[in-house]
Amino acid sequence: MAYTYEYPRPSVTVDCVVFGLDDSADLRILLIERADDPFAGHWALPGGFVDMGEDLDLAAKRELEEETGIKDIFIEQLYTFGAPNRDPRGRVISVAYYALVNLSEHPIKAASDARQAKWFKISELPPLAFDHNKVLEMALERLRAKVLYKPIGFELLPEKFTLTDLQNLYETILGQQLNRRNFRSKILKMGLLEQQERQQNVPHRPAYLYKFNKEKYQRLSERLGEFIFEIRFQPRETED
Amino acid sequence: MAYTYEYPRPSVTVDCVVFGLDDSADLRILLIERADDPFAGHWALPGGFVDMGEDLDLAAKRELEEETGIKDIFIEQLYTFGAPNRDPRGRVISVAYYALVNLSEHPIKAASDARQAKWFKISELPPLAFDHNKVLEMALERLRAKVLYKPIGFELLPEKFTLTDLQNLYETILGQQLNRRNFRSKILKMGLLEQQERQQNVPHRPAYLYKFNKEKYQRLSERLGEFIFEIRFQPRETED
């Protein structure tokens, strides 16, 4: 069956930049190996064509699940890329999303269509298909900026985590070391973390686990607007 | 001439939320009256179909100029709206932009195709065509959030402005009164404003005019990252 229109139309795709944190608190990105041309054999962001009648967000979630088995995660629209020649097949406009996932609780499955999916360290990325390097770049920027004023970092951690886990997360994403004492004070003073039981079986003093109280955050942010959650550390300027 | 594809394709449009400040520092939005169905006679955001081979940003700028005569302004992608039934003509995905313009220096021209364009006060908006109310809502949110940490407010002012103009702008956008003394200290301490000559012919003590030094801002923000420019006033919490 064919579809005919009076004016030419672009294709529309969705692409997802999926971030995860590995055991050593390194940031990773989920990529799939393309089976077909263009860019067969290259690594690319998971994604695909939007169905007619399908909402964009749903298309992003569907493609992600089809290609990697991952579902029920934090996902948000990033930006729409529409440079005329970004796809050699013709005019393809891509609505990009970024997603945050807890690596340990969302193992990737073999993709249904035999394309393999793999977590790459941010520091060891292969060259990507299409303009996906640019998309990824922008997603990283967004993540770094947003993590400073929205509590989205928790999406990368399991439900219960230690303050050290959380600090490692911020240090990884922001690419800077933070003072332990001050980090803890700042985070706890917000009153959004709930202390749980202690860790078990660690070869050192066991840390308390914490849960992020999302409901409380949402209640407060409705009442108070932005910046209930703000993590920022500006080292004091040293004299020249 | 007709275009035939193997799979159905959506149409892609761009829509622009254009903000301006009027003489009494009220925020206004530029709307056009639709000539044709759907929503003939209704007010809508300026916008239209993206040409094949045309970059999205360019499409937004082109449509804006065609419909309102406005060009060479600050414009940035906002969000892509793609709910399956947002347009009665079929599947239409709209990449929304928002723009900031200095109302006095960019008068609107009669639109080429006789549709009229008009500046509406934010508080006196008509019901809009399609999902444009939602788009506008999101643009406002973005503007309110972004003005706190990026110096985009200056785009709404003429090149030279008084500190009172600037303060009025922030009070309008944020919807809250600010302390004059603290506002001035904060803004001037950043070192990004350059004092010019004084106002003339005002029936009170003439204020100094200032220019925003964009180059200096860009240099600093490259070196120092986010938050060189930060306007925030949090009234101290009162005891209950």
Place this chain on the structure above:
DNA sequence: TCAAAAGTGTTTAGTTTACACCCATGC
């Protein structure tokens, strides 16, 4: 001389930074 807005100094409270010592556990 009056109205209207411009411009500034200072106190106080609160926050952020920087720093160093003790604690609990498994091996």
Place this chain on the structure above:
DNA sequence: GCATGGGTGTAAACTAAACACTTTTGA
């Protein structure tokens, strides 16, 4: 008992908020 991270108290520097008086101009 020792290695490993966990946990905390506090002084000093800085920043933000709140407040009220003086200045300059045109009418």
